[in-house]
Each structure stands twice: as C-alpha cells, then as structure tokens.
Amino acid sequence: MAPQQRKPHVCRNPDLIRGVGKYSRSKMYHKRGLWAIKAKNGGAFPKHEKKAVAAAPTEKPPKFYPADDVKKPLVNKRKARPTKLRASITPGTVLIILAGRFKGKRVVFLKQLTSGLLLVTGPFKINGVPLRRVNQSYVIATSTKVDISGVNVEKFDDKYFGKKVEKKKKKGEGEFFEAEKEEKSLLPQEKKDDQKSVDAALIQSIEAIPDLKSYLGARFSLKAGMKPHELVF
Amino acid sequence: MPFKRYVEIGRIALVNYGKDYGKLVVIVDVIDQNRALVDAPDMVRGQMNFKRLTLTDIKIDIKRVPNKKTLIAALEAADVKNKWESSSWGRKLIVQKKRASLNDFDRFKIMLAKIKKAGVVRQELAKLKKETTA
Numbered sequence: 075m076a077p078q079q080r081k082p083h084v085c086r087n088p089d090l091i092r093g094v095g096k097y098s099r100s101k102m103y104h105k106r107g108l109w110a111i112k113a114k115n116g117g118a119f120p121k122h123e124k125k126a127v128a129a130a131p132t133e134k135p136p137k138f139y140p141a142d143d144v145k146k147p148l149v150n151k152r153k154a155r156p157t158k159l160r161a162s163i164t165p166g167t168v169l170i171i172l173a174g175r176f177k178g179k180r181v182v183f184l185k186q187l188t189s190g191l192l193l194v195t196g197p198f199k200i201n202g203v204p205l206r207r208v209n210q211s212y213v214i215a216t217s218t219k220v221d222i223s224g225v226n227v228e229k230f231d232d233k234y235f236g237k238k239v240e241k242k243k244k245k246g247e248g249e250f251f252e253a254e255k256e257e258k259s260l261l262p263q264e265k266k267d268d269q270k271s272v273d274a275a276l277i278q279s280i281e282a283i284p285d286l287k288s289y290l291g292a293r294f295s296l297k298a299g300m301k302p303h304e305l306v307f
Numbered sequence: 308m309p310f311k312r313y314v315e316i317g318r319i320a321l322v323n324y325g326k327d328y329g330k331l332v333v334i335v336d337v338i339d340q341n342r343a344l345v346d347a348p349d350m351v352r353g354q355m356n357f358k359r360l361t362l363t364d365i366k367i368d369i370k371r372v373p374n375k376k377t378l379i380a381a382l383e384a385a386d387v388k389n390k391w392e393s394s395s396w397g398r399k400l401i402v403q404k405k406r407a408s409l410n411d412f413d414r415f416k417i418m419l420a421k422i423k424k425a426g427v428v429r430q431e432l433a434k435l436k437k438e439t440t441a
Contacts (some may be wrong), residue, residue, distance in 0.1 A: 170411070180411075218412040289415045307411050 101109070105233035118195045157190035162215040166222035169194060170214040170294045176203050182220050182276060197273035200280070200290045205269055207235050216295075218305045220286070222277030229268075312362040314343065317369045319387060320360035329333070332360070333382070336372050344372065348379050360388060365390055 080215070086105050087095040099107065112119055127169055143244050163169070167183045181203050184193045196203030238259070296302065312318070318334045327350060336344035338354055345360070346352040353373075359439040367385040369378060380389075409417070 168412070216411045218410060285416050285419060286412070288419070289412055291417065294411070304407070305411075306408055 093245050107214070108300075156186055156188055157210055158240065159186050160210065160215060162217070163192070163210070163213075165218065166220045168216045168218040168220065169208070170216060171203075171208060171212065172214060173212045174208075176206075178295055179203050180216070180290050180292070180294060181208075182222070182224065182280075182290070184217075184222065184227045184272075185230075187230070187232050192230070193230055195269070195272055195276070196290070197276050197280070199273060199277065200287055205272060207232075207289060215307055218277065218286075218289075220283075221279040222276070224279065225272055227272065312364060314357065314362065315366065316371050317367045319363045319365040319367065319391070320345070321363060322355070322359055323361050324359045325355075331363075331387070333367065333369070333378065334345070334360075335369070335378070346375070346378055348375075348382065363391070364394070368441075 087097050090096055095102075103109065106157055108119075163183055163186075165183060166184055169181050169183050171177055171179050171181055171194075178199050179196070181194045181196055181201070182207075187193055187207065189207075190210070191207040192213065193205065194203070194208045195205045198204050205221060277287075280290065310382060314334060315335065320333055320334060322328055322330045327347075330347055330350065332345045332347040332350070332355070335346045335352065338344055341358075342354050342356050343360065344352065345355045352372075364389045365385070365387055367387060369381045371409065373381065393435065404422055406431050
C-alpha cells in the first residue's frame with residue numbers, strides 16, 4: 075500500500091441542520107483526541123513558542139495629508155473568460171449558421187477560441203465555408219457529430235483571423251482615389267494550405283457516414299409546417 | 308349508430324390531457340358520474356375524470372379493483388401492448404412520435420428517400436403509360 079494514498083476524511087461532526095452539529099463540545103473534545111494529546115504532553119496542551127517578530131523599521135509621519143478623502147474603487151475579482159459554451163456544442167458537432175453571408179449553411183465545429191467565438195469550417199470543398207469564426211448566438215447546434223480526431227487545430231487562434239494592419243502610405247493628392255481602389259487583398263497561400271490540411275482529415279470522416287456530404291452541402295431552410303420551437307435539431 | 312365502446316371495468320383508455328398524457332390506462336372502477344379509478348403498470352392507481360380519457364376498443368378481463376400483480380398479469384394475458392401497437396390508431400401515434408423526434412440530419416435523409424421513391428414511381432408510371440398508348 076502506497077503511503078501517499080489516503081481516503082478523504084469524512085466530517086467528524088456532521089450537520090443536523092445548518093449551524094447545529096450532531097455532537098456536543100464535550101463529545102467533540104473526546105472525538106478529536108485532545109485528551110490523548112494532553113496526556114502525551116503531561117496534562118497540559120502543547121504550546122509552541124511565538125515566532126520572533128522582526129522589528130518593523132520605524133515609519134516617519136507623512137509630510138503631506140490630502141485635504142479631501144479619495145474614494146477607492148470597489149474590489150473586482152472577476153476574470154475574463156471565453157463565453158460559456160452550450161452543452162450541445164462539442165468538437166465535431168454540425169452547426170447551422172443563422173446569419174451573415176453563410177446563413178443556412180451546415181458547418182462543422184472545431185473548437186472555441188479564447189475570445190469566445192467558435193472556430194468552424196465548411197469544409198470548404200463541400201459547401202464553400204472556409205475556416206471562420208462564428209458567434210455562438212448565431213448558431214443552431216444539431217445533434218449530428220462528426221469524428222474530428224484526425225484534425226489538428228492547435229495553431230488557430232484569434233490573431234490568425236485578425237485584420238492585417240497596412241502600412242500608412244503617403245497621400246499624393248492626384249493619386250489619392252486611384253491608388254486606394256487598386257489593391258485587393260489576395261488570400262495568402264499559407265491560409266489556403268491550412269484550409270486544405272484541416273479539411274483533408276475531416277472530409278475522410280465525413281465520407282464515412284452516408285449522405286453526410288450532401289447534407290453539409292445543402293442549406294437549411296424552414297419549410298411549410300415546420301415549427302422551430304417544436305423541431306428537434 | 309349505437310355506442311360500441313363502453314366505460315366498463317377493464318376498458319383500456321388513452322389519457323388525452325394532463326401529467327400522464329399519452330399513456331394507456333385500465334379503468335379499474337367507476338367512482339361517480341364523472342370520474343373513474345384508473346390504473347396502469349407504471350403509475351400509481353388514481354382517479355381521473357372521464358373527460359381526460361379516450362376509450363379504445365381493447366378490453367381486458369379483470370375484477371373490480373385488482374391488485375397490481377393481477378392487473379399486470381391480466382394485461383399480459385390479453386396482450387394489450389401488441390394489440391395496441393398493431394391497431395391503426397396505435398400505429399399512427401407511434402409514427403407521430405417518431406416524426407417529432409427526428410433529427411435535422413434524419414429529416415434530410417427522409418427528403419432524399421422521398422425524392423428517390425417518387426422518381427421510381429414516376430418511372431414505372433411512364434412505362435405503363437407507354438404500354439397503354441403503344
């Protein structure tokens with residue numbers, strides 16, 4: 075038996091109701107074995123010497139007392155956390171996007187980023203949705219899950235999706251309007267390769283399930299007689 | 308024209324309102340003009356207004372207020388579950404329940420199956436039409 079393993083100790087004095095324990099002071103004295111500790115120490119409770127307090131350096135009185143009291147802000151112990159993820163959304167869940175350019179598209183959920191947004195991919199070859207961030211509120215989670223174990227999403231974070239900061243160019247008066255329109259940002263090859271690598275493993279697991287590929291390629295829409303509050307997704 | 312389904316001891320009824328909605332229960336006694344004592348294998352025996360019950364065709368052979376064991380034995384002997392699930396009413400309820408529990412993916416697969424079936428039917432029809440005109 076390993077010496078480190080200890081069963082967690084059950085409370086010696088269980089509550090009958092809040093504030094009232096089962097055992098009285100005298101019973102608890104006996105239970106805690108304080109009589110045995112005293113006996114070991116020859117009739118009195120063992121005392122430890124007080125630790126010597128280092129003499130604090132003598133403080134000089136302050137030179138300046140402010141006239142008005144300054145209010146201190148209240149203490150705030152809140153921590154910034156990503157939005158709480160709904161229990162129905164787990165890696166590999168098929169989501170239905172409800173707003174934006176890809177509304178109605180069924181899409182695979184990869185992971186939640188530190189900003190709280192959901193990282194999602196079409197896959198691109200199936201329905202044209204690239205690696206993208208989506209807010210949890212604009213999404214319906216279906217109960218269909220895809221196996222996502224072959225996909226590596228470690229490298230994606232919010233910075234990957236941030237807007238690229240351009241260097242400020244000198245404004246020439248005549249060239250002002252022409253120069254602005256010319257540059258269209260092309261998608262860097264690196265992002266295209268990322269998309270391909272993520273989708274490769276995903277598409278394999280999608281093709282394992284019959285009809286799932288065409289399901290992801292189709293858009294969701296409400297038809298006649300469908301009541302959203304009664305539908306099971 | 309005359310009534311065929313009577314309130315009697317042993318009549319199986321479907322609960323159509325309330326906490327036990329959708330359950331099949333046996334009328335085990337009649338309390339007064341409006342209420343019956345009702346029992347089922349998975350519920351505590353209790354009273355129910357007749358308005359909450361819809362009578363079915365099935366009737367089992369029991370004495371007034373049997374104990375739970377006797378009741379369950381009588382239900383098994385009469386094979387109520389299978390009779391109900393093979394009746395058209397029972398089958399309809401099963402289909403309704405299945406449809407209500409369909410997943411979004413299931414609905415998609417059903418749509419594909421419907422289209423396929425319609426295509427096959429249309430092909431056959433076209434074939435038959437050709438034969439009759441030829």
